[in-house]
């Protein structure tokens with residue numbers, strides 16, 4: 488058989504070309520393998536457990552939308568003082584959103600025995 492990438496002759500039935508390393512699909516099924524789209528689907532809207540002033544909602548929203556946390560807080564405060572809807576939204580998200588799990592270092596468990 489002939490490698491589909493470098494066009495060199497390789498052993499029949501090979502899964503990988505030993506000349507260039509290209510995967511040999513045979514029927515071209517390997518080309519159908521597509522990586523999952525890196526979108527917001529991978530991320531989850533959560534309250535931040537590390538960066539928080541009140542409930543961590545602003546930090547969580549800032550992280551989710553790739554915004555500066557301070558900017559989110561300023562906009563949110565403006566919304567609170569202008570209409571009062573921001574406060575209501577904050578309280579709703581505070582109740583609804585799950586808290587981001589805290590990172591616990593494994594080393595702290597092993598040193599306790601000394």
Ligand SMILES: [Zn+2]
Nearest residue numbers: 490493504507
């Ligand atoms: Zn090749």
